[in-house]
Amino acid sequence: MRQLSCNKEIIYLNSDFSKLHQIIPELLEKDVFYIIDESVYLFHSSKFSALKNIILVPSAEKTKSISHVEVIINQLLNLNANRKSFVIGIGGGVICDLVGFVSSIFMRGVDFGFIPTTLLSMTDASIGGKNGVNFNSIKNLIGVINDPKFIFIDYSFLKTLPNKEWLNGFSEIIKHACICSIKFFNFLENNSKIFKSYKACENLAKFDQLVFDSISIKIDYVKSDKNEIGRRKLLNFGHTFGHAIESKYSLTHGESVSLGIVFSNEIANSLKFLSLESNIRVRKLLSDYSLPINISSFDKQSLTNLIYKDKKSSKDKIDFIVLNKIGSALIHSVKIKEIFNE
């Protein structure tokens, strides 16, 4: 088991859920409440049989809503949770975002931790302290930046993850490589056949390296710029279009980010930030992981209109993240209406 730390939180890699209380003994002294993704609970019920205070949440993007915040707070009250309680979210990125937010506002904030169960949440969504919910179809409009106490990663949860969700995890992993590390990008290219399914976990050393490298990149940006005033913005690469696509079309977060990366690289290429060769190479890597890359059917005007609602836009401008080469990104501040025709 390897450990990393971000701001306040400790990240336990390759851990074993059955040893949670041994590894984090402070939980033994707390009233712990477990908020668990319904599917995860069904697939892994034996892991949870000894636990009390379980709240089940249907997992889908629509669960990241104010109405579900209310439902969970009511359930916490019914179970007599108080200011000293400890809340643990067990599920994918939806559960981490939702539980982090509920924990941050319930009784003005209680301690919380995450046990991420999707590849996307293990390698990205559980890290960095951004918690929140969607509002009026706008992604993550309501939220806080507040760190969990721990992130406890047990790869055995991934065994039941549908293959499509497994592959979704690679959009954020590839994003990390694109903005920060050509070495990591090469590693992903060279191992795409191994990493394309859960069987990757059988090659533990390699899989552990994948998770470690992805998390380490995220931590590097988060630690240096917790409140996203400067370089943390680079983590939004692919997300300006990604969030617009996700809120308008029925695509997953991973698929939307993949398409958002393709859109960004097309624009970076036309602005001469990024070479055609690198653009093609990134598309090929996304496609090697069976992520969508065909952007021809998306209506640019309606996506542009949605970008005005993005919380990262101010007045008519947005900090648009572009690659200047694989492994390096920059912030290009642009008028939204000119995003496609500079």
Ligand SMILES: NC(=O)c1ccc[n+]([C@@H]2O[C@H](COP(=O)([O-])OP(=O)(O)OC[C@H]3O[C@@H](n4cnc5c(N)ncnc54)[C@H](O)[C@@H]3O)[C@@H](O)[C@H]2O)c1
């Ligand atoms: N806070 C952040 O920094 C951050 C970063 C990236 C993404 N996100 C958010 O994360 C969300 C996407 O996360 P996600 O891709 O994990 O989606 P998700 O949480 O919706 O999980 C995907 C699906 O997998 C199921 N599932 C989860 N774990 C499983 C398991 N072990 N076995 C079987 N099924 C399982 C869920 O029920 C769900 O149907 C988006 O809302 C996105 O905005 C947040």
